[in-house]
Amino acid sequence: MADEGQQQVDKAGRQIFKVPKEKLLEFMRARKDEGFNHLSLITGVDRKDHIEVVYHLHSVEQDRYIVVKTTTNNCTVPSVTSLWRSANWDEREQWDLMGIKFEGHPNLKRMFLPESWVGHPLRKDYDLGNVQYINMDEDGEDYSTFDPGDGW
Amino acid sequence: MSDLMQLNMGPQHPSMHGVLRLKVKVEGEIIREIEPVIGYLHRNAEKLCEMTYYCDNLVYFDRMDYVASMNMEAGYLEAAEKLLGIPPPERAVYIRTIMNELSRIASHLVWAGAFGLDLGMLTPFFYCFVEREKILRIFTESCGSRQETNYFSIGGVYQDITPEIVDHIKTFLSEFPRKLEDIYNLFAKNDVFLSRTRGIGYLDPEIAIQYGVTGPMLRASGVPYDVRKAEPYLLYDKVDFDIPISKKGDSLARFSVRFEEIRQSIRIIKQIIDKIPEGPFFNPKAKKPMMIRLRGDGEVYARTESSKGEFGVYIVGDGGVKPYRVHVRSPTFKNLSVLPELAKNQMIADLIAISGSIDLVFGEIDR
Amino acid sequence: MTLLSTLYGIFSFLGHYPGYAVSYFIEALLYLIVISLLLIFVIYLFRKFMARLQLRLGPNRVGKFGLLQLIADALKLIGKESILPKERDDLPYRVAPMIVMIGLFLAFTILPYGSLIGIGSLTVTNSAVSLLLVFAVIAIMPLGEVLAGISSHNKYALIGALRSIAKDISFEVPMMLSILAIVMMASARVPESLSISSIVSAQFLPYAILQPLGVFVFFTSMVARASYTPFDMGESDSELVSGFSTEYTGMRFGIFYIGLFGSILLGSTLVSLLYLSGYNGPLSTEAGVVWLFIKAMVLVLISFTVWLSMPRIRIDKFVNFGWKYLLPISFVNLILTGILTLGLGW
Numbered sequence: 032m033a034d035e036g037q038q039q040v041d042k043a044g045r046q047i048f049k050v051p052k053e054k055l056l057e058f059m060r061a062r063k064d065e066g067f068n069h070l071s072l073i074t075g076v077d078r079k080d081h082i083e084v085v086y087h088l089h090s091v092e093q094d095r096y097i098v099v100k101t102t103t104n105n106c107t108v109p110s111v112t113s114l115w116r117s118a119n120w121d122e123r124e125q126w127d128l129m130g131i132k133f134e135g136h137p138n139l140k141r142m143f144l145p146e147s148w149v150g151h152p153l154r155k156d157y158d159l160g161n162v163q164y165i166n167m168d169e170d171g172e173d174y175s176t177f178d179p180g181d182g183w
Numbered sequence: 184m185s186d187l188m189q190l191n192m193g194p195q196h197p198s199m200h201g202v203l204r205l206k207v208k209v210e211g212e213i214i215r216e217i218e219p220v221i222g223y224l225h226r227n228a229e230k231l232c233e234m235t236y237y238c239d240n241l242v243y244f245d246r247m248d249y250v251a252s253m254n255m256e257a258g259y260l261e262a263a264e265k266l267l268g269i270p271p272p273e274r275a276v277y278i279r280t281i282m283n284e285l286s287r288i289a290s291h292l293v294w295a296g297a298f299g300l301d302l303g304m305l306t307p308f309f310y311c312f313v314e315r316e317k318i319l320r321i322f323t324e325s326c327g328s329r330q331e332t333n334y335f336s337i338g339g340v341y342q343d344i345t346p347e348i349v350d351h352i353k354t355f356l357s358e359f360p361r362k363l364e365d366i367y368n369l370f371a372k373n374d375v376f377l378s379r380t381r382g383i384g385y386l387d388p389e390i391a392i393q394y395g396v397t398g399p400m401l402r403a404s405g406v407p408y409d410v411r412k413a414e415p416y417l418l419y420d421k422v423d424f425d426i427p428i429s430k431k432g433d434s435l436a437r438f439s440v441r442f443e444e445i446r447q448s449i450r451i452i453k454q455i456i457d458k459i460p461e462g463p464f465f466n467p468k469a470k471k472p473m474m475i476r477l478r479g480d481g482e483v484y485a486r487t488e489s490s491k492g493e494f495g496v497y498i499v500g501d502g503g504v505k506p507y508r509v510h511v512r513s514p515t516f517k518n519l520s521v522l523p524e525l526a527k528n529q530m531i532a533d534l535i536a537i538s539g540s541i542d543l544v545f546g547e548i549d550r
Numbered sequence: 551m552t553l554l555s556t557l558y559g560i561f562s563f564l565g566h567y568p569g570y571a572v573s574y575f576i577e578a579l580l581y582l583i584v585i586s587l588l589l590i591f592v593i594y595l596f597r598k599f600m601a602r603l604q605l606r607l608g609p610n611r612v613g614k615f616g617l618l619q620l621i622a623d624a625l626k627l628i629g630k631e632s633i634l635p636k637e638r639d640d641l642p643y644r645v646a647p648m649i650v651m652i653g654l655f656l657a658f659t660i661l662p663y664g665s666l667i668g669i670g671s672l673t674v675t676n677s678a679v680s681l682l683l684v685f686a687v688i689a690i691m692p693l694g695e696v697l698a699g700i701s702s703h704n705k706y707a708l709i710g711a712l713r714s715i716a717k718d719i720s721f722e723v724p725m726m727l728s729i730l731a732i733v734m735m736a737s738a739r740v741p742e743s744l745s746i747s748s749i750v751s752a753q754f755l756p757y758a759i760l761q762p763l764g765v766f767v768f769f770t771s772m773v774a775r776a777s778y779t780p781f782d783m784g785e786s787d788s789e790l791v792s793g794f795s796t797e798y799t800g801m802r803f804g805i806f807y808i809g810l811f812g813s814i815l816l817g818s819t820l821v822s823l824l825y826l827s828g829y830n831g832p833l834s835t836e837a838g839v840v841w842l843f844i845k846a847m848v849l850v851l852i853s854f855t856v857w858l859s860m861p862r863i864r865i866d867k868f869v870n871f872g873w874k875y876l877l878p879i880s881f882v883n884l885i886l887t888g889i890l891t892l893g894l895g896w
Contacts, residue, residue: 068392071486074510076499085497086510087484091392091408098484117395120520128227143222143549153228153508171191171409198788212709212865284837303779303862309604357701374704375780376861416798531709535789 047098055101059086063114065146066090067097070115073122077155082131084108103127103131111134128153145173186210188193190531191379195224197389198535200300201545203519212530217523218265221276224549237263238474245331248509248547253279253286253322254489255547256335259435261416262485262496263337267477269466280418281352282334284324284448288359289318291441294367300440301539302379305367314362317355322349337474338380339465349456356453366441380434381463383393384525384537387432394524395438395517398492399444400541401414402428403436410488434540441542476503491515491542515541517547552671553577577674578659585658585812592811592850593803599854624627624804632800635702642701647798647805649694654812656687656791661748661819664829672839679744681729688775688816695784698806710793713865714784717774720872721732727769727880728764731887732757732824738891746823753827760890763883767876769781769811772817773853774868776810779804780860782869790860 039047050058071087101108110133112118120142121165124135127141130151140146145165150157163175193204202223208216228243235243240263244255257279264270271279296311325344326334336343353387370376386396388404401408409426411419427443429436469477479500486495492514501507518541526534557573562574593611609616610687634643636730662682663672692714699711736752737743743752758765772810774781785793795806822828822845829838864872 070395072495072497072512074497076508085510089497091406091503094413096414115395116390116393117520118293120516121395124516126230131416143225145222145225150218181217188705189707211712303782303786304807304860305600305779306604306858308607313605373861375860375863379861379864380865405859488866522682530864530866532783532786532789532862 033145037140041132045096045098047100052101052103052108053101056111058099059088059111059114060096062088066093067095068092068115070117071096073111073118074127075131075153076127077129078102079155080104082106082129083124083129086111106130107132107134109134112136132155142164142174145175148171148175151175186393187215192534198296198539200538200543202379202549203538203543203545207531207534209531212532214526214529214531214534217526217534219519219522221497221519221545222549224416224545226525226550228550229509229511234505236268236475236478236504237479237506238469240506241336242331245333246546247550248489248494248515249289249330249546251286251290252289252330252332252542253282253334254494256332256414256486257417258485258487258489258494259496260335260337260500261487263479263481265350265485265500265502266479266481267337269338269468269477270302271339272466273383273460274281274343274462274464275466277455278344278453279335280422282322282332283417284319284452285318285352286443286449287490288395289315289446290542292318292366294490295370296439297530298539299370301535302376304370304376307366310362310369310476314359314366317359319349321355324351331533336465336469337477337542338469339463343464344459349459352452352456356449356456360449363442363445363449366454367398370438377435379532379536380438380540383533384435384529385432386521386525390524391432391521394521396492396521397517398488398490399440399515400437400492400518402426403440404432405430410486410493414486416485416487418455420449424451437540440465461533463545473506478502479506486512487549489514491544491547492518501539511546511550513550515543517542519548551763552603552673553580553669556669574674578814578817581674582655589815590624591809592815593808594620595847595850596811596854597768597805599851600858601857603855613727615654616731619701627801627804629786629801632802635704635797637703638797639701639703642795643696644810646694646701647802647809648690649697650809651805653690653694654809655685656690657684658812660684660687660746661823662750662828664842665836666839667836673747676747677745678704678742681733681749682748684746684820685726685729689722693815694809695794698798699784702794702797704797705794707794707796708832710784710786710790714777714794715784716865716869717777717783717872719772720773720869721876724767724872724876724880727877727884728761728767728771729824731761731764731880734887735760735891737755750823750828752829753830754825756825760762760827761883761887763879767880767883768825769817769821770847770876773820773856774887775818776813776853778810778814778853778857779864780811780856782862783865783868786862813854814850815846818846818853819824821849822846822872876879 039085048115055168067088067090069089069091072088074085076083081102082111084101086102089096108131112122122136123140123142125131126133126139127143128151133139141148148163163177164179165173165175168174187210190207190209192207193199194202207214228247231243232240241256243337244259245252247255249362282491292311292315298418299307322332323329325348326342326514328330328444386404388406391401391404405428407426412426424447427440427447429440467547480502482499484495485491494514495512497510498506499508511542522538525537554573554577557577561569561572579602599609605842609619613624614621659674660680665671695714696711699707732749733743739752740748742748770777777784784797795803798806826845827840831841
């Protein structure tokens with residue numbers, strides 16, 4: 032386990048493994064076979080020149096907790112939905128807010144924002160001055176627009 | 184499959200606990216497909232947190248799980264104080280533990296009342312809210328606010344508690360258990376309630392872990408996992424309490440696990456209410472004008488047990504006075520994601536009994 | 551001496567038939583007003599009773615003890631805009647509330663009420679088959695609910711209407727069977743055993759004592775007929791928003807609301823007439839209506855308690871309950887009644 036990634040420890044004393052993107056799926060599958068059956072969270076950190084994707088794995092039976100990190104330059108990461116079902120919504124959330132494209136995700140739609148939203152709000156270069164308005168179309172689906180419209 | 188009728192439940196629907204929208208395909212009364220649509224209460228608290236000082240972020244956390252705001256504050260501070268290196272003094276830890284558990288009781292009471300309403304029981308709702316109001320009165324006395332308390336602050340609590348407040352908590356603790364049993368019996372001795380919840384929405388422990396379900400929902404499926412025991416924070420390693428579990432995994436099990444948790448919370452508070460040590464209630468490093476100058480570096484993840492489940496806060500600092508990145512692991516977000524699995528091939532009436540048993544609070548799901 | 555003959559005494563100058571026609575019309579109008587006031591009283595009672603049960607105060611701002619709250623609410627409902635859905639079937643949509651209202655008030659004019667000192671008998675319609683007539687009339691009311699559900703072209707309303715139908719057919723048969731047991735018992739003593747007033751006079755003991763199973767089945771059916779919790783699957787507010795009345799606003803919705811309380815009052819009155827010896831009481835028969843009122847109000851309060859303390863039953867479980875429990879119970883009741891009437895000669 033140690034040779035597959037560099038180890039570190041964060042301020043709360045958790046082990047951190049840094050894994051290259053290409054080996055991520057393989058590494059994760061091995062961890063799952065080890066008994067890490069609970070994918071606690073997936074999140075991303077925008078480091079301006081690259082995006083860091085963080086996975087928190089947890090084994091309920093053995094009560095072990097590790098952090099797996101990978102970096103990406105082109106915003107794509109392999110999806111882990113095939114290993115943990117909870118990754119489905121987590122990856123959709125990260126795609127929505129952080130703009131990380133998870134390759135192989137069965138249904139990569141935005142989680143919170145409407146499908147036509149422009150940009151990903153948690154990116155550091157997201158323009159907060161550009162106001163978008165949400166409206167509802169005839170079928171009851173939300174859409175976003177830059178046009179304030181009459182209702183607003 | 185032309186027999187399927189699409190039914191759009193929510194976001195304006197009496198029992199969707201705010202703004203959940205379910206796209207349901209029904210065949211008569213039986214649900215064949217179900218897709219939750221969320222985001223109607225989305226404020227992007229994570230982005231807002233990046234824009235304010237470490238000490239101000241508590242305001243956004245209060246408004247996540249607005250029925251158990253102390254749980255949210257405790258979760259954030261658990262992470263932020265580790266990052267900033269400002270531990271709270273002993274007295275503040277005691278106060279926080281007491282308030283945290285009171286908040287958990289209040290949250291479970293709200294849930295029980297709303298669950299009754301979902302099933303068509305009007306009366307227990309008011310009984311629950313009367314008891315909750317007494318807790319909120321204690322909050323008001325200690326910090327001046329009922330729901331979004333903003334009571335805990337970095338390095339301690341905002342205000343010290345007075346002996347009168349301790350007395351009021353004690354009075355509450357002596358009167359509440361009897362009232363709690365009354366409320367419990369209103370539900371648990373009602374045959375119609377039992378027939379509506381027993382065996383409804385069975386959640387297999389394997390599937391629960393796969394979906395990341397935590398909290399009372401996971402414990403009702405028979406997995407004895409509680410962050411308060413697994414990774415103790417505040418005073419939870421010094422007090423004696425049990426993790427209530429049930430092997431049944433249905434809505435009734437979730438109901439009884441939550442009520443047992445209330446009893447355990449009472450037990451916890453009773454153990455420490457008399458032992459609150461004298462001393463300062465905040466860390467002098469985090470005095471009022473200094474608070475906004477606190478700088479954090481590195482990254483930290485802290486998990487706590489909120490009334491809904493495992494609540495995690497991930498903070499990355501870049502050495503500035505504002506966090507670089509904040510991520511919140513919302514327990515109800517994960518708990519809700521298992522709903523399509525539970526409600527498939529059930530009746531519409533059961534969908535309400537299942538979604539009600541999850542304990543949805545949309546401030547936290549949509550963040 | 552009846553109310554009708556008193557009124558005829560005033561209008562006799564018009565001649566025999568026109569005089570009776572006018573006095574009958576005025577009598578019916580009087581009943582309409584009295585029943586409406588009574589319904590308002592029942593709603594007020596419900597709100598106060600509910601508040602007591604739920605540790606609240608209830609209406610207490612408008613008028614003394616909130617007595618004028620209901621009038622204010624009615625005025626608000628009348629003043630509200632009635633929003634009509636765009637894709638409705640116009641005629642049934644408008645007719646549906648009226649059907650509920652007509653069925654309710656017609657049923658009230660058929661019931662016997664006993665007598666009151668100074669006025670005499672208060673019964674409006676004396677019919678030899680008033681029992682059948684009452685059940686024929688209140689069978690109209692579900693029709694209004696079904697029409698409302700289908701004509702408003704709303705999915706919730708449609709599901710609500712379907713549930714209403716499923717509910718109605720599962721309790722109607724046991725209800726009528728328990729009525730049959732009463733008719734059997736009454737026929738041994740009085741000639742016109744299909745008339746409610748003869749059934750009341752035949753009760754030397756309240757039938758609730760002789761037929762405990764029958765009163766259970768009938769009261770349960772009346773709860774289901776009025777459709778409040780636990781049997782309000784048709785309009786279950788937490789599942790189907792408001793069921794068949796989802797698309798109704800303003801006074802049209804108000805009519806459904808009044809219809810609900812009217813059904814409770816009607817059911818309680820029917821139970822007290824058929825099973826609790828109606829307007830006959832231990833003291834005086836001169837003021838029988840007072841006895842009837844007291845009995846009906848006690849039953850109304852029991853209904854409210856059931857309403858406020860029960861969750862909603864799932865529709866398939868109710869259908870099960872109707873066919874697997876209520877129906878056999880009512881058959882057993884029928885057989886027991888036969889043994890009591892023919893074998894023991896009660």
